[in-house]
Amino acid sequence: MLTIEEVKNIAKLARIELTPAEEKRHAETISAVLDYMKILNEVDTENIEPTSQVTGLSDVTREDAPRDCATKKELLTQMPKVSDNELVVPGVFNGEE
Amino acid sequence: MELNELTIKQAAEGLKKKEFTSVEITRVCLDRIKKRNKEINAFITVCEDSALAEAKAADKILASGKGDVLTGVPFAVKDAICTAGIRSTGAAKILDNYTPPFDATVIRKIRQQGGVLVGKNNCDTFGHGASNENSMYGPVRNPRDTGKVAGGSSGGSAAAVADNMCIYAIAEDTGGSIRQPAAFCGIVGLRPSYGRNSRFGIMPMASSLDTVGPLAKTAEDVALLMEIMAGQDKLDATTVADKVPKYTKAISKSVKGLTVGLPKEYLDVEGMDKETREIILAQAEKLKEAGCEIKKVSLPFTKYAIAVYYIIVPSEDSSNLGRLDGVRYGVRADAKNLYDLYAKSRAQGFPEEVKRRILIGTYALSAGYYDAYYKKAQKVRTLIKNDFENVFKDVDVLLTPTSPFPAFGLGEKADDPLAMYMADVMVAPAAVAGMPALSVPVGNNKKGLPIGAQIIGPRLGEEAVLQVGNKLT
Numbered sequence: 001m002l003t004i005e006e007v008k009n010i011a012k013l014a015r016i017e018l019t020p021a022e023e024k025r026h027a028e029t030i031s032a033v034l035d036y037m038k039i040l041n042e043v044d045t046e047n048i049e050p051t052s053q054v055t056g057l058s059d060v061t062r063e064d065a066p067r068d069c070a071t072k073k074e075l076l077t078q079m080p081k082v083s084d085n086e087l088v089v090p091g092v093f094n095g096e097e
Numbered sequence: 098m099e100l101n102e103l104t105i106k107q108a109a110e111g112l113k114k115k116e117f118t119s120v121e122i123t124r125v126c127l128d129r130i131k132k133r134n135k136e137i138n139a140f141i142t143v144c145e146d147s148a149l150a151e152a153k154a155a156d157k158i159l160a161s162g163k164g165d166v167l168t169g170v171p172f173a174v175k176d177a178i179c180t181a182g183i184r185s186t187g188a189a190k191i192l193d194n195y196t197p198p199f200d201a202t203v204i205r206k207i208r209q210q211g212g213v214l215v216g217k218n219n220c221d222t223f224g225h226g227a228s229n230e231n232s233m234y235g236p237v238r239n240p241r242d243t244g245k246v247a248g249g250s251s252g253g254s255a256a257a258v259a260d261n262m263c264i265y266a267i268a269e270d271t272g273g274s275i276r277q278p279a280a281f282c283g284i285v286g287l288r289p290s291y292g293r294n295s296r297f298g299i300m301p302m303a304s305s306l307d308t309v310g311p312l313a314k315t316a317e318d319v320a321l322l323m324e325i326m327a328g329q330d331k332l333d334a335t336t337v338a339d340k341v342p343k344y345t346k347a348i349s350k351s352v353k354g355l356t357v358g359l360p361k362e363y364l365d366v367e368g369m370d371k372e373t374r375e376i377i378l379a380q381a382e383k384l385k386e387a388g389c390e391i392k393k394v395s396l397p398f399t400k401y402a403i404a405v406y407y408i409i410v411p412s413e414d415s416s417n418l419g420r421l422d423g424v425r426y427g428v429r430a431d432a433k434n435l436y437d438l439y440a441k442s443r444a445q446g447f448p449e450e451v452k453r454r455i456l457i458g459t460y461a462l463s464a465g466y467y468d469a470y471y472k473k474a475q476k477v478r479t480l481i482k483n484d485f486e487n488v489f490k491d492v493d494v495l496l497t498p499t500s501p502f503p504a505f506g507l508g509e510k511a512d513d514p515l516a517m518y519m520a521d522v523m524v525a526p527a528a529v530a531g532m533p534a535l536s537v538p539v540g541n542n543k544k545g546l547p548i549g550a551q552i553i554g555p556r557l558g559e560e561a562v563l564q565v566g567n568k569l570t
Contacts (some may be wrong), residue, residue: 001450006460007456010456010459010460010463013458013459013463014415014443014455014459015422015436015439015440015443016440016443016444016447016452016455016456017437017440017441017443017444018270018444018452022449022452024363025449026452026453026456029453029514029515030456030457030460031179032514033407033457033514033515033518034457034460036153036403036404036407036515037404037407037408037470037474039400039401039404040401040404040405040408040473040474040477041473042401043398043401043476043477043480045473045476045477045480048476048477048479048480049476049479050472050475050476050478050479051475051476051479052305052475052532053305053335054291054292054305054482054530054556055291055292055335055337055531057190057292057334057335057337060335061112061332061334062331062334070230070434072197074196074198075426077196077423078196078426078427079425079426080423080424080425080426080427080428080429081429086403087424087425089424089435089438090432090433090434090435090436090437090438091435092435
C-alpha cells in the first residue's frame, strides 16, 4: 500500500500539485494497480534480455548540422508570455519575474 | 445512399466521374456533424471554413482531370495528432489553445493529396483510456447506442466514421486505441506494425509502443490509406526502410491455403462474453470454408501483457509528458515561482487519469524500483514477443476477439482504473510485441451492439492481416 507521504513525494518529483482528496484517491488506485503488477513475479526472467524496442534498428543517425527554423514566428505566437521575442518565465531563484 | 455514407473508394470514383463535387460531399459531412455532434461529442474542433476552402481547391484539381485517390475526400484526425494551423489539444486543457505550426508526417501525406480535413476528434486525453471517458472535453457516446461508450482512446474517430460524419479518420494506437473503438462502433481499424508509419507529429504517450493508423468503413479503404501513410521518415528514426507493399492488391487475393491460428489464451480468458466468443468461432468456420487451415495455438505469456503494458506505458508517459509544463506553449497557470508554475499548470491542465499515469511511471522509474518494475516488464515483454514469433512459424495470422465484451455502459468502469485497464486484454499483447493487428466488424450481438474480430499478423505482415480481414467483412 502506497502511503499518502509516498504519493506526495512522487507528485513533487512529477511536478503535479494534488489536493488532499486526490492524494487519497491516487494512493488507493495506484496501490491496487501496483498490487496487480506482482503477477510478473511469477515469471522466471533470469537470462532474459529486456526489450526496449521492437524494430531491430540501431544507431539511426542524421547529419548533425544546423538548419533554419521556418516556423519561428508561429512558435513565438504559441508562447504564454513573450517580451522582445523572448520567452518570459518567473525567476528560478528569487521567485520573482 | 447519402454522400457521407460512401467509402473512400466510392467517393474517389464519384469525384473523378464528376457525379458530385468535393464541396458537396464536404457539406454533407459538416451538416451531419452539426446535427449529431452535440449528442455524440466525436469532435473537439470542427474546421468548417478551412474544410470548405480545401474542398474548393480540391474541386479545381479534379476539374482539371488531375488528383489522387484522397483528393477532395473529407477526413477527420484524432486530436492527439498535430495538424498545421488547426488547434490540437490532445483532449487536454493544458493544450486548449495550442495550434501546431506543422502537420504530423502522415497528415502531411494525406493533405498533399488534397484530403479535406473536417475536424479534430475527441479522445481520451493523450490516449489514456479505453472508453473515451477520460477526455477533458467530455465523453464520446457510441452512435449505435448512446448509453454505451464508443471505446478508447480513439473513440471520437471511431464514432465519427461509424456515424458518417467523415469518410475516414486517422488516429493512434498504443495498446488498442484504434482497434477497440473500431470494434465497439462497428467499423474497421488497423494498428500497423510499430515502425511502419511515421510517428512524427503525434503527441507521444509511450514511444516504444505508439503507432498511427487508419479507421475506415472497409478493409479495402484501410489498405488504400496504408499505401499512402506508410514508409520511412527522416523525422522519425524508428521508421523502417522496408518497401511499402501494394496492400490494395494483397486484399483481393484468395485466402485459400492460409493458416489461421486460434489462440486459447484469448478465447478462454476470464470474463469472456459467450456471445462474442461464438461470433468469433463462427468466423473461423467461415475462413475454413474459404479454404484456410484453422489451427489451435497457444501463446502462454499472454496473461502478463496487461501488467507489462501498464508498467511500460506510464513509465514512458511520465517522461514524455514532462514537456507539458506551461512554459513554452499551452496554458500557463498563474504562479509566483517556477516550481508552482509547473505544478499548477500540470494540476489544472491534466485530467485524473493522466496524473495517475504520470505518478505510476514516476514511481516505477524511481531509484530502487526501476529493476522491480520497468526492467522486469521489459524482460517479460521479450517473452511475449517470443510467443508471437514462435506462433508465426506455424500460422500466417491469428484470429481473436478485439474485446472480450461489446461496448459497455457509460460510467460502468469509470471509477475502477484496473477494471478499465483489463478492457485492453485482447489488444495489448500485439502492441507490446510490435505486431500489426486489424479489427473488423463481424456482426452484432442480440442487443444490436457490434462485435469486432481481431486479426494479428507477424511484424510487417499487414498484407495477410488485411487479406483475411477483407474476407470477414
